Amino acid sequence: MQYRRWLYVGVAAMFALASGLALAQGHGRGHEKHDRDDDDDQGRHYYSDHDRDEMRRWYHDHDDDLPPGLAKRDQLPPGLEKQLVERGTLPPGLRKKLRRCPEDLERRLPPPPPHCEHAILGGHVVLVNTQTFAVLDIFHFELR
Secondary structure, three states, X not given: OHHHHHHHHHHHHXXXXXXXXXXXXXXXXXXXXXXXXXXXXXXXXXXXXXXHHHHHHHHHHOOOOOOOOOOHHHOOOHHHHHHOXXXXXXXXXXXXXXEEOOHHHHOOOOOOOOOEEEEEEOOEEEEEEOOOOEEEEEEEOOOO
């Protein structure tokens, strides 16, 4: 009788220990997932702070002779501006307004991912997928 009691207590202790480890492992995986989500939020922008500084420098160096798409007169109307969303897709009306990024600005930027290009659109540098027109990142120049 004494033996059975110790057997039940031992089995119960093993189950308690095993379920505690399972919960800890489950929590650990959830925590790692949360960490990856935080990393995704931090890595959300393709352009780094350095890239953005380079774009600002380029803009100020070319303030006198800005190419089409970057001059004050080329700003998007408020309705179209709202449609330009990071992680969104460019509607056909905005696709028509895309301009090639000037070569000297392009040289200051990191190479775009496959099937993507840096483009100018209404006072913005836009990293856009040329096949799906998905917007990967946007940099807004403060137009004068």
